Amino acid sequence: MSALNYSRRHFLRTAGIAGGGLVVGFSLSGCSASEIPLQPLADAYAPNAFLQLTPDNVIRFYCPRDEMGQGVTTGLATCVAEELDIDPAHLLIELAGAHADYGNPDFGGMQGTGGSTSIKAHYLQLRQVGADTRALLLSAAASDLGIDLASLTTANGAVVANGERMPYGQFIATAADLEVPVATPLKADSDFKYIGKEFPRLDGIAKSTGTAIYGIDVDIPGMHHALVKRSPVAGGTVASFDGSAALAMSGVTDVVEIASGVAVVAAKFWQAKQALAAVVVAWDFPPLSSVDSAKVRADYEQLMDSPEGESAESAGELERGFAGAQGVVEGRYWAPYLAHAPMEPMNAVIKIEGDKAELWSGTQGPGIAQGLVARYAGLDKENVTVHQTYLGGAFGRRATLTHVIEATQVALEAKKPIHLLWTREDDIKSGVYRPASLMNIKAGLDDNGKIVAWAAKRVGGNITPGTLRAALPGVMPAAVSDGVVDWVVGLASDVMDGWVVDPSSTEGLYEDYDLPNREVLHVTKNHGVPLTFWRSVGHSFTAFAKESLVDELVEQSALDAVDFRLRNTEHNPRLHNVIQLAGEKMRAMRPEAGRYLGFAAHGSFNSYVAEVAEISIDNDRIRVHKVLCVVDCGLAINPDIVVSQMEGAVMYGLTAALHGDLNLEGGVFKESNFHDYPIVRMNEAPAIEVVIVPSSEAPTGVGEPGLPPIAPAVANAVFAATGKRLRALPLRLT
Amino acid sequence: MIEFTLNSKSVRTDDAPDTPLLWAVRDTFKLKGSKYGCGAGLCGACTMHVDGQAVRTCVLPIGAVAGKAVITIEGLGTPENLHPLQAAWAEQSVPQCGYCQSGQIMSAAAFLADNPTPSEAELESAMAGNICRCGCYPRIKKAILSVAEAGAKAAELGTEVSA
Ligand code: FES
Ligand code: FES
Numbered sequence: 025m026s027a028l029n030y031s032r033r034h035f036l037r038t039a040g041i042a043g044g045g046l047v048v049g050f051s052l053s054g055c056s057a058s059e060i061p062l063q064p065l066a067d068a069y070a071p072n073a074f075l076q077l078t079p080d081n082v083i084r085f086y087c088p089r090d091e092m093g094q095g096v097t098t099g100l101a102t103c104v105a106e107e108l109d110i111d112p113a114h115l116l117i118e119l120a121g122a123h124a125d126y127g128n129p130d131f132g133g134m135q136g137t138g139g140s141t142s143i144k145a146h147y148l149q150l151r152q153v154g155a156d157t158r159a160l161l162l163s164a165a166a167s168d169l170g171i172d173l174a175s176l177t178t179a180n181g182a183v184v185a186n187g188e189r190m191p192y193g194q195f196i197a198t199a200a201d202l203e204v205p206v207a208t209p210l211k212a213d214s215d216f217k218y219i220g221k222e223f224p225r226l227d228g229i230a231k232s233t234g235t236a237i238y239g240i241d242v243d244i245p246g247m248h249h250a251l252v253k254r255s256p257v258a259g260g261t262v263a264s265f266d267g268s269a270a271l272a273m274s275g276v277t278d279v280v281e282i283a284s285g286v287a288v289v290a291a292k293f294w295q296a297k298q299a300l301a302a303v304v305v306a307w308d309f310p311p312l313s314s315v316d317s318a319k320v321r322a323d324y325e326q327l328m329d330s331p332e333g334e335s336a337e338s339a340g341e342l343e344r345g346f347a348g349a350q351g352v353v354e355g356r357y358w359a360p361y362l363a364h365a366p367m368e369p370m371n372a373v374i375k376i377e378g379d380k381a382e383l384w385s386g387t388q389g390p391g392i393a394q395g396l397v398a399r400y401a402g403l404d405k406e407n408v409t410v411h412q413t414y415l416g417g418a419f420g421r422r423a424t425l426t427h428v429i430e431a432t433q434v435a436l437e438a439k440k441p442i443h444l445l446w447t448r449e450d451d452i453k454s455g456v457y458r459p460a461s462l463m464n465i466k467a468g469l470d471d472n473g474k475i476v477a478w479a480a481k482r483v484g485g486n487i488t489p490g491t492l493r494a495a496l497p498g499v500m501p502a503a504v505s506d507g508v509v510d511w512v513v514g515l516a517s518d519v520m521d522g523w524v525v526d527p528s529s530t531e532g533l534y535e536d537y538d539l540p541n542r543e544v545l546h547v548t549k550n551h552g553v554p555l556t557f558w559r560s561v562g563h564s565f566t567a568f569a570k571e572s573l574v575d576e577l578v579e580q581s582a583l584d585a586v587d588f589r590l591r592n593t594e595h596n597p598r599l600h601n602v603i604q605l606a607g608e609k610m611r612a613m614r615p616e617a618g619r620y621l622g623f624a625a626h627g628s629f630n631s632y633v634a635e636v637a638e639i640s641i642d643n644d645r646i647r648v649h650k651v652l653c654v655v656d657c658g659l660a661i662n663p664d665i666v667v668s669q670m671e672g673a674v675m676y677g678l679t680a681a682l683h684g685d686l687n688l689e690g691g692v693f694k695e696s697n698f699h700d701y702p703i704v705r706m707n708e709a710p711a712i713e714v715v716i717v718p719s720s721e722a723p724t725g726v727g728e729p730g731l732p733p734i735a736p737a738v739a740n741a742v743f744a745a746t747g748k749r750l751r752a753l754p755l756r757l758t
Numbered sequence: 759m760i761e762f763t764l765n766s767k768s769v770r771t772d773d774a775p776d777t778p779l780l781w782a783v784r785d786t787f788k789l790k791g792s793k794y795g796c797g798a799g800l801c802g803a804c805t806m807h808v809d810g811q812a813v814r815t816c817v818l819p820i821g822a823v824a825g826k827a828v829i830t831i832e833g834l835g836t837p838e839n840l841h842p843l844q845a846a847w848a849e850q851s852v853p854q855c856g857y858c859q860s861g862q863i864m865s866a867a868a869f870l871a872d873n874p875t876p877s878e879a880e881l882e883s884a885m886a887g888n889i890c891r892c893g894c895y896p897r898i899k900k901a902i903l904s905v906a907e908a909g910a911k912a913a914e915l916g917t918e919v920s921a
Pocket of ligand 1: 793796798805815817
């Protein structure tokens, strides 16, 4: 919000008047050269990219982050509404399309939603937007009413003067002629009316009546349905195909080859689905086609046993640490490949006409989607409109937008508006995955129960490069040629795959405890499986290794699971505190006979979580009855949504802990749908108690941090129950 | 040509009889509230009522619903006129991504109609056919029980139960 924008704002205001409506806009990034992002509505006034007001006091909030279930529309609306002084329920929430002003401040301004950053990144920014807009409306009211500014106040969407309420909309004509104030002082926390208070999430009714629109629901005139037959082995390409039988089937209009395989286009989904089965494709397979899961594991074991490894982290003197240790414990942990399996499979709807395109899709990166359509359709980005929809779950999956490229290519070939949908089988078998990981930790303990040496090593694929590889063609400027993009993509991948340790690969292996002498090594090894972020990313596997090993250290020490962790978290006060709180609660728990408790704690995405799992073993089956979750995520904007995110993360993590397992056979994932890739269901779901640590610290991550501790908490409970250490996920007693 | 009633209106379609009801409803009748999640009867996202029974419509050919009464989430209630389950869902902030919730609510509505005062165990097993990847289970359970309780109270008082 720099003064630099003034002249452009002035220009736009003039332009707005000329167009009949009244619109101003400015770039919050301060460096955007593009047009204002909003579709100006008739008579509306937009003081910035996020708000648009009409004379009848309809106030639209353009939510810059993507709603995938985490409640971000409610959370961010609350931030802006708090300072604007209006009940968040009165805001009309729109999902913002692609534009630089909707960049994520935590991602260097790139328009992406992930990494549990949304609230943390926009908390102050959107409060500022609300405060500046309120100050502007007050000035306009003072001028309209001829009343001293100091005697005016606001209440729930209205200016109040001498006890009379006048809706904000009444003052927008005057407001449009004033300069939008900047750096208006924000409320004191103690004055909050909505932040930190409980009220139902704002998308609840839409999502309970089937009226919320997801990408899959978009239906535009002339739209045809497309499905794609992809190589069963990732990276395979079409050698030849025969689509004649499919083309002859009812409703089918086109059978076309695209980069990822062969697409069938038909008037209706079911027609396309049946015809796809009749397409015969011969593939050229990459080396992955000779890889089984057993080979992945064997290769990882071999690399783990070798001295190989790049240093991801080191401090102190490891050898001296071990030399001084009274006891040494070592454990090796396995985590398999996983699919995200969001309930809504990937999809995109696209219309390309002349030099313009429109895309409808729920993604974690509308800007990337826009860039991909522009590049693959050969259009200017400015001519690609992206309509963001609700996301039927994402968990990291909707940052890789192969389906957007596919829809673009099919629409170009078939010359029709296209609705492209992945089946569940496509989702499980042809997706991008949480990498398999082998981790080894060796730790030394002194007489006082302090960890004096910590050597960790992880073998597996890197997470970031694959996602980058997929996104780069979308984020590179259009002027950069395809050849150069390919080169940069290749370079970035080589660099990441080769010698740089991707921080996502080892995050969570060492940060939580006081480890004066530590070393973390990494060996990058991927057999060609496409990898990406999966809810809580590296923490989804490192926490399992770290907290399982710590449980083994507890056994060696004279302390219990809580005191041991307390003793070793002196440098980490917020984690220390959640361990303390969860520990007190755990000591008060009185599990009935046959039930056992397990403890784990982990910091991720700037938040801290400790969990206790209460389990029983029934015919070698692990049953989780209860989970206690204590979280410190700074100030909770909407405590009830924090609770639901913790519940959700526990369930998501529990599916991984108890069931999640994808296995390669000849480079093909054997699993295909929910019968062999099971998800925790209601009859397996534990009761979950969430305790939020009261805090006035700035908000931190919420969507992911609840996940990492659950697998080790359950594994540690299984040890308490059986004396068996389960060091591989999913946890199985037989 | 197959005829049935859809949310109390009679409809007809010349979609092939083996077309799953889900796709006829979504593509032909353009009601998008019922969702596709697995296409194999495994997740419940596509649940509708056929003659009052909760059915997985991704595996139910329209040939089998000729002459029957089909109710979708759109026919259960609307934002202006919420079914008690929908009201409980919204008030208790049950949905996260929301994608599974049409199916959850349709399963719950058929279940409560059959068993207005369920035990927790009955509820858990009745709802086990509906996957929620966002893990809303504790809230789904609580919301159903709250509607059942309100229904039981209303019955005690002799008032009509709208569920
Ligand atoms: S889509 Fe019908 S049960 Fe999953
Ligand atoms: S709310 Fe997302 S799958 Fe249930």
